[in-house]
Amino acid sequence: MAIDPNQEFLVQPVDASWLQCNIECQEGCPVGTNCRGYLNLAAEGRFEEGYILAREPNPVAAMCAYVCSAPCERACRRGDIDRPLAIRAMKRFLVEWHEAAGIPDDMPVITPRDTAVAVVGAGPAGLSVARELATSGHQVTVFDQLPYAGGTMLIGVPAFRLPREAIEMDMRLVERLGVRFEFGARIGREITFEQLQERFDAIAVCAGAMDAVPLDVPGNELEGIQYGVDFMQKANLGEPLEVGANVVIIGGGYTAMDCSRTSLRHGAENVSIVYRRTRSELVVDEEELGETEREGVRMEFLASPLEILGEDGRITGMRFIRNRLGEPDATGRRSPVPIEGSEFVIPADTIIPAVSQAADNTFLPIEAKFEINRGRVRVDPGTYATNV
Template structure:
């Protein structure tokens, strides 16, 4: 992951050396932000969305849930506040939705002639979809397999609909289907199949399965009823139809996923939702806007605490024993290192505990493949990886950028 992040940052420095605007340099997709904002300002919204489409296959989705590295780099922010780039992209994406057939006709005109070669992509999340778009536009046929019934991956399964409306996902995915993506849902690739067997019948294979395995703390009691992983919980709500969550809910973690879990839980009728975080509020990796919204909605955040064990009675969660934390010298992330204070134990009562400390690849051969920084699977000709398998858990726009880079490698292989 560090190598790949270095690759991304190195790319940004290269863009800056080419005298590109900071917003464009900061975007993993290298989008021409200044240019499309200028077009919107002139009322030329059709041209703006088509310019966005040159580099971004999921403009509607990014208009709602992109992590906005462009806005962090925006020079305007040093005076008052950055330009609302994500909101402007959302505006352009809604124009596309209202003029779907017109935009689609242009996109179809951009496609290269059919090359007679087909790529199999396993995984229909951001990286798999971005890879698919790039390959389709270059004239390759693409078949996408996914364990979920519909395309979208974590976008559909784990991001709450109050943050990302499902009609936005449906529109962006629908454009891909219109451009020629063949999708086969409810297909779970088993552990007994090899990469070579998967590739049979295709000219190249891309594995873009993401990181769906909830990480655990390794403390006593994590197997109790009422103790849930973050992705497990969000999938249960978004796909499984969970409609209530009675009692008191504790969420462990400080990232965007923890905020999504807490805000989702809040909508299921609990007595209270509390986020437990081991550093200070200002150290939380979640976007500041998401933290502020959660607090306004009624989520309570308890900083500088660390779980010690799950309190279990009769096989079910009854609380969480915590240690208070003092902060030491900065760790490799630049944030202060949390140091548990001996003898500071106390118990927070709970009916549910949601652990949102991160995720990793699913156990099994596909989650353990090894590749270089460009997505080429080592010692496997014609087999590639994209997204979190290459970069480690990343943002949506970083996953999309990884998918596009992998598509370039696939095209180079097939054209060679």
């Protein structure tokens, strides 16, 4: 049957609810990556086109190809039949294929402006902001206290999970847009915030949250405690690292998993992760958890720390109490409730709390009177502008 070229059809624009119901994988991605598109292109052998489509909305696509939590896969409809498509693995293939092929990335045509913007922090947020600003024509300089770009990806994620070449690839693309990087620059020390305000028309603060939140239990002054973020930073920057034979890690996130596997690589004999909820409440995916367990890390669920034990100022173990799950808390997860009389001890000479992190706002000038909310600078949710 021939199609009438003059036939008219009713066309209606779709809204967010339609996208959520019909393109759930793309809707699940924080940057809206067209994962269906690059999967189809890869299936046709059009690998470079697939790479371009995967890279287009994502300034840190190479890093995400290795360590993204893959919300697209959780939303994948194929999971209703058997298992989700390996979307992140395909992105990784496309990234590695592109790099191996030596094909240069196409750079956008930029109309320069006379505005200068400082970006504080060269992590994923800082790189993303720098790319958007540079693409719009602004003159961008990124400052970071670390010796290289990557932020949390550099000092918080081990190289066996995230090759440093992936960080280099993402940074190189931003640099080719004309963005300048100044490393080893601690704002508030080598460079003051006031100096940034004098030199630049605007400042984007992307400093991250790399300050460990102290574990508030008796005995936390004993020798042998290393907080997760500090532990991983030393390991990733090649600094001296003290790891005992028996390591206990508190927490259930990616930092806890990374600390456990890094401890084994630095000579630990027995490594335990203690988490106050159940396996199903862990924030890490099954792939990461499975790799951790296969390397010999012991998981202890439904237990909370009570006290760090020690002799002569040095850690000897940690006392815990077992929990049961009670009513859901504000996040929707069931709250752990201690079970009276269920205390137990795990021997340890190294304890690594990997529970929570906070932002370091000490470089911000007090006289500027930034509004702070729960340790974070308050911003307009629509523009991310501060009150200053």
